[in-house]
Amino acid sequence: SCFLALGISVPDPRKREELIKLEASMRIGGHLRLSPEEQQVDAQLRKLMQEEMARTDFPPALHFFKARPLIRRSPIYSLLQKMPKGAALHVHDFAMVDVEWLVRNVTYRSHCYMCFTDNHSVRFSFSSGLPKPRLNCSAWTLLEQLRAQTVNVTDLDNGIMSKLTLWTEEDPEIVYPSQDVVWERFEQAFLATFGLVTYAPVFKDYVREGLSQFYRDNVMYVEVRALLPETYELDGSTNSKEWTVKTFQETTRQFVEEHPDFFGARVIATFHRGANVSLVTLAVQEAMKLQAEFPETMAGFDLVGREDTGSPLWLFREALSLPAAQGFNLPYFFHAGETDHEGTEVDQNMLDALLFNTSRIGHGFALLRHPLAKKLSRMNGVAIEVCPISNQVLKLVKDLRNHPAAVLMSEGHPLVISSDDPSMFGASGLSDDFYEAFVGFGGLGNNLGSLKELAMNSIRYSSLPPNLQEKCMSMWQTKWNSFVTENLQGTQAEL
Amino acid sequence: SCFLALGISVPDPRKREELIKLEASMRIGGHLRLSPEEQQVDAQLRKLMQEEMARTDFPPALHFFKARPLIRRSPIYSLLQKMPKGAALHVHDFAMVDVEWLVRNVTYRSHCYMCFTDNHSVRFSFSSGLPKPRLNCSAWTLLEQLRAQTVNVTDLDNGIMSKLTLWTEEDPEIVYPSQDVVWERFEQAFLATFGLVTYAPVFKDYVREGLSQFYRDNVMYVEVRALLPETYELDGSTNSKEWTVKTFQETTRQFVEEHPDFFGARVIATFHRGANVSLVTLAVQEAMKLQAEFPETMAGFDLVGREDTGSPLWLFREALSLPAAQGFNLPYFFHAGETDHEGTEVDQNMLDALLFNTSRIGHGFALLRHPLAKKLSRMNGVAIEVCPISNQVLKLVKDLRNHPAAVLMSEGHPLVISSDDPSMFGASGLSDDFYEAFVGFGGLGNNLGSLKELAMNSIRYSSLPPNLQEKCMSMWQTKWNSFVTENLQGTQAEL
Ligand SMILES: [Zn+2]
Ligand SMILES: [Zn+2]
Numbered sequence: 001s002c003f004l005a006l007g008i009s010v011p012d013p014r015k016r017e018e019l020i021k022l023e024a025s026m027r028i029g030g031h032l033r034l035s036p037e038e039q040q041v042d043a044q045l046r047k048l049m050q051e052e053m054a055r056t057d058f059p060p061a062l063h064f065f066k067a068r069p070l071i072r073r074s075p076i077y078s079l080l081q082k083m084p085k086g087a088a089l090h091v092h093d094f095a096m097v098d099v100e101w102l103v104r105n106v107t108y109r110s111h112c113y114m115c116f117t118d119n120h121s122v123r124f125s126f127s128s129g130l131p132k133p134r135l136n137c138s139a140w141t142l143l144e145q146l147r148a149q150t151v152n153v154t155d156l157d158n159g160i161m162s163k164l165t166l167w168t169e170e171d172p173e174i175v176y177p178s179q180d181v182v183w184e185r186f187e188q189a190f191l192a193t194f195g196l197v198t199y200a201p202v203f204k205d206y207v208r209e210g211l212s213q214f215y216r217d218n219v220m221y222v223e224v225r226a227l228l229p230e231t232y233e234l235d236g237s238t239n240s241k242e243w244t245v246k247t248f249q250e251t252t253r254q255f256v257e258e259h260p261d262f263f264g265a266r267v268i269a270t271f272h273r274g275a276n277v278s279l280v281t282l283a284v285q286e287a288m289k290l291q292a293e294f295p296e297t298m299a300g301f302d303l304v305g306r307e308d309t310g311s312p313l314w315l316f317r318e319a320l321s322l323p324a325a326q327g328f329n330l331p332y333f334f335h336a337g338e339t340d341h342e343g344t345e346v347d348q349n350m351l352d353a354l355l356f357n358t359s360r361i362g363h364g365f366a367l368l369r370h371p372l373a374k375k376l377s378r379m380n381g382v383a384i385e386v387c388p389i390s391n392q393v394l395k396l397v398k399d400l401r402n403h404p405a406a407v408l409m410s411e412g413h414p415l416v417i418s419s420d421d422p423s424m425f426g427a428s429g430l431s432d433d434f435y436e437a438f439v440g441f442g443g444l445g446n447n448l449g450s451l452k453e454l455a456m457n458s459i460r461y462s463s464l465p466p467n468l469q470e471k472c473m474s475m476w477q478t479k480w481n482s483f484v485t486e487n488l489q490g491t492q493a494e495l
Numbered sequence: 496s497c498f499l500a501l502g503i504s505v506p507d508p509r510k511r512e513e514l515i516k517l518e519a520s521m522r523i524g525g526h527l528r529l530s531p532e533e534q535q536v537d538a539q540l541r542k543l544m545q546e547e548m549a550r551t552d553f554p555p556a557l558h559f560f561k562a563r564p565l566i567r568r569s570p571i572y573s574l575l576q577k578m579p580k581g582a583a584l585h586v587h588d589f590a591m592v593d594v595e596w597l598v599r600n601v602t603y604r605s606h607c608y609m610c611f612t613d614n615h616s617v618r619f620s621f622s623s624g625l626p627k628p629r630l631n632c633s634a635w636t637l638l639e640q641l642r643a644q645t646v647n648v649t650d651l652d653n654g655i656m657s658k659l660t661l662w663t664e665e666d667p668e669i670v671y672p673s674q675d676v677v678w679e680r681f682e683q684a685f686l687a688t689f690g691l692v693t694y695a696p697v698f699k700d701y702v703r704e705g706l707s708q709f710y711r712d713n714v715m716y717v718e719v720r721a722l723l724p725e726t727y728e729l730d731g732s733t734n735s736k737e738w739t740v741k742t743f744q745e746t747t748r749q750f751v752e753e754h755p756d757f758f759g760a761r762v763i764a765t766f767h768r769g770a771n772v773s774l775v776t777l778a779v780q781e782a783m784k785l786q787a788e789f790p791e792t793m794a795g796f797d798l799v800g801r802e803d804t805g806s807p808l809w810l811f812r813e814a815l816s817l818p819a820a821q822g823f824n825l826p827y828f829f830h831a832g833e834t835d836h837e838g839t840e841v842d843q844n845m846l847d848a849l850l851f852n853t854s855r856i857g858h859g860f861a862l863l864r865h866p867l868a869k870k871l872s873r874m875n876g877v878a879i880e881v882c883p884i885s886n887q888v889l890k891l892v893k894d895l896r897n898h899p900a901a902v903l904m905s906e907g908h909p910l911v912i913s914s915d916d917p918s919m920f921g922a923s924g925l926s927d928d929f930y931e932a933f934v935g936f937g938g939l940g941n942n943l944g945s946l947k948e949l950a951m952n953s954i955r956y957s958s959l960p961p962n963l964q965e966k967c968m969s970m971w972q973t974k975w976n977s978f979v980t981e982n983l984q985g986t987q988a989e990l
Contacts (some may be wrong), residue, residue, distance in 0.1 A: 009577065011849055011850045011851065011852045011875075012850065013812055013816070013847075013850045013851065015850070016809075016846070016847070016850055019846060019850075019867060020843065020846065022867055023846070023865060023866060023867035023868070026866050026867065027866075053836065053839075056673070056675075061835075117873070178551070180551075197546075215594075278848070317508060321508065340556075340894065340896045340897070341548065341938065342896065342901070342937050342939065342940050343937060343938045343939025343940035343941070344548075344938070344939060344940035347939075348515065351511070351514060351515065351518070352511070353506075354506055355506045355507065355508045355510070355511055355514075356506065357506045357509065366520075368863070368901075368902040368905070368988035369901055369902055369905045369937070369940070370519035370523065370905065371518060371520060371521050371522075371905055371906045372514060372517055373518070380506075396897075397894070397897050398893040398897075399835065399892070399893065401835045401837065402891075402892050402897045404864075404897075404902075406837070406864055407863040407864055407899075407902070410863070410864045410865065410866055411866045442837050442838060443836065443838045443839070444837065444838025444839060444842075445837050445838035445842075445864070446838070
């Protein structure tokens with residue numbers, strides 16, 4: 001009997017308190033000892049959680065597009081915004097900056113052309129003259145001229161904005177009835193963004209604005225999954241991938257100089273999993289080159305794009321074995337298990353990611369259904385990057401209380417919370433996803449310790465080498481202490 | 496490193512096949528060796544599963560009310576219907592028999608009165624004269640007379656039928672927008688059924704028809720959660736609970752005599768968890784009395800009704816400790832964890848059920864979020880009674896692939912599949928729920944072994960004493976062998 005192992009010969013109700021405590025200690029943050037100050041903030045948080053759970057319109061049960069206004073008014077959200085959340089470890093370039101900035105800032109720059117695609121999306125190009133015609137797209141129109149001829153420019157701008165994000169005020173269940181539809185719209189929005197962000201002068205500003213938005217949300221370090229595209233200039237000439245990494249590196253350094261309490265950013269080079277084996281082989285080789293050239297900025301390599309329609313990792317086994325075969329260390333950070341098709345080839349991606357020694361697993365939504373992969377991930381400290389809002393918007397789960405990470409949190413599995421593509425989902429920084437994770441994945445089971453451990457995990461499972469991790473953690477600890485003290489003063493002021 | 500424990504010093508892609516096999520062996524039925532005949536049926540099944548998973552309208556992802564026509568046309572469903580499924584261990588009296596039988600048979604009997612409640616439900620009473628007026632209900636009308644005056648009797652009968660079930664042809668998301676609404680309608684449908692089924696002559700026929708419907712669905716043994724109400728006669732006189740148990744016992748014996756390949760049925764006495772402590776105490780005492788008087792028929796005791804609005808088990812701790820304190824063995828079969836409110840008092844029901852030595856856990860939907868309770872359930876062989884369609888209709892989960900039992904199955908957790916209240920959900924016997932479990936909880940990960948183990952589990956985790964379990968299992972094995980042979984012939988005939 002398992003009760004026997006717990007020192008009880010038969011089930012014994014007198015052991016109840018002890019067992020409840022034992023179970024609570026298993027969950028994320030459950031083993032942390034909170035200081036008296038932290039306990040006071042925690043008591044306040046518990047009251048807020050009780051109010052939150054008594055709501056009939058419980059936000060984590062709703063689609064984020066409906067829940068957002070409720071979340072943003074929640075006092076728990078305000079607290080989470082102020083909280084130093086550590087690092088964002090799973091965020092994609094081109095979905096880091098809110099679309100309002102893209103439209104109000106970027107599309108208002110000179111020489112910005114737009115065309116309408118046959119499938120109701122748009123494309124952009126900055127060009128000194130008229131860009132050459134694009135397949136399946138209308139004639140190019142200079143936005144400056146279009147706006148001059150338009151009566152209601154706000155409507156026009158809102159229309160453009162809606163092409164750059166999945167966010168909608170309409171009923172998302174109706175607009176996006178299936179995974180196929182939502183992924184198609186998702187990819188179109190990426191393509192629309194592409195022409196804006198790969199314009200070299202915009203790229204610099206974009207990176208800076210991305211860091212800035214995370215910084216304002218009290219995130220101190222970011223690892224960006226980046227396609228590292230070539231950028232282009234007004235005359236149509238292009239800059240290499242090296243230019244892109246270098247620009248990312250320099251922009252980050254400057255941002256850190258101006259914001260000494262921001263720790264920095266690194267890049268995980270990504271490539272599309274829909275590509276064929278020879279292209280992926282080239283991409284791996286290119287990533288090795290960049291890794292060697294920019295060891296401080298480059299964190300490693302990943303494959304991106306919809307898993308269900310892409311090739312399984314196993315198809316790329318030779319390409320992925322190249323670095324190890326050459327004795328070269330190219331860390332992997334594979335997206336894997338972002339699927340609900342059980343037992344398919346793609347469903348083995350998590351095990352394969354582990355076999356290729358992945359440093360973390362992006363999403364791992366299907367991990368629970370793979371007890372061995374789960375065990376390997378836990379024992380080897382391969383953290384799962386959980387992106388709750390992304391999984392909900394991309395229709396893997398409806399009520400976030402049923403998200404598998406609720407289970408992973410209850411078991412103290414190594415995991416971090418991230419936001420994947422915040423601009424695509426109408427989310428901002430990490431706070432919306434932290435809200436969903438904190439309130440939705442555990443409810444009253446969570447406490448301040450859960451949040452503390454989530455933040456610490458984001459540094460512990462980052463790609464930073466030990467000495468930098470230590471430095472980052474100590475910077476975070478200082479921030480955390482201030483956060484606790486400030487909210488303690490808040491509690492006392494209310495008395 | 497966990498890889499080390501598996502005999503690999505570093506993650507090694509060459510171990511892939513071995514690891515995939517190891518993981519597959521962990522799942523339910525994964526350790527079973529299939530005979531060459533079973534393997535042939537399994538190959539056929541695998542093809543069907545591949546076709547099923549390629550559908551864009553994948554039934555387990557849809558609400559059962561929308562999925563049912565698709566399921567009923569699926570060749571997997573036909574196979575599951577023919578398959579000897581063993582026992583139904585979680586079914587409630589008053590929701591065992593399809594509502595068509597209730598309307599076409601029961602409400603057409605003489606002396607059947609009906610009234611309309613203020614909240615759009617109905618109540619029934621059989622009576623030699625006009626029943627006395629009922630609070631919050633219209634005047635009683637004799638159905639025989641009402642039908643004689645009605646032009647479209649089919650419409651009337653369909654209207655009555657709709658009051659006895661949650662099943663609807665309309666969009667269930669709109670008709671039942673929240674758990675509160677669906678539970679309210681659920682309870683009203685029970686109350687409407689109550690007056691029909693507690694009429695003594697109907698009760699006998701109802702039990703018989705219930706057994707018969709499960710028998711026709713190739714279920715050989717049933718454990719019925721029964722309120723064991725007093726029944727009434729035409730003159731308003733009532734029969735005791737003892738009469739009810741005795742009638743159940745005699746009806747079952749006769750059914751077994753007429754159907755020697757049916758194994759039988761037992762009763763788990765149930766009481767409403769919304770009641771106060773003194774009523775629950777009386778109910779426990781009454782259950783002990785019945786258990787002593789009808790040891791062959793009575794299996795034990797349970798508390799029923801919506802957990803979120805009922806009292807936590809812990810409130811009844813003294814009442815539930817009574818039998819053990821008196822050295823009396825009253826087995827428990829508690830509903831627990833049928834909730835998505837995490838960290839509440841009610842959310843501890845699973846641990847409390849285990850502390851009170853429950854024999855099985857009804858639903859355990861929240862079990863995954865309680866790693867210690869889960870461990871205790873596994874180590875002590877306390878099986879989870881999984882009722883997929885019930886959990887979906889009562890709005891705990893939308894896409895059944897996200898049901899926690901998908902994880903429990905992948906880990907080989909002790910569990911059985913049951914149908915809870917098939918008539919309320921428009922389901923029939925066990926086959927609909929077996930379809931959802933087999934296709935939804937594992938997809939291509941499942942095989943014939945999964946089904947075999949699910950069926951065997953239903954006998955292994957029944958309340959039957961060892962000698963009867965053995966007898967039941969050997970009867971089932973014979974049925975299983977025929978099933979395999981017949982479907983083997985089917986395969987060969989197709990060649
Ligand atoms: Zn991603
Ligand atoms: Zn039930």
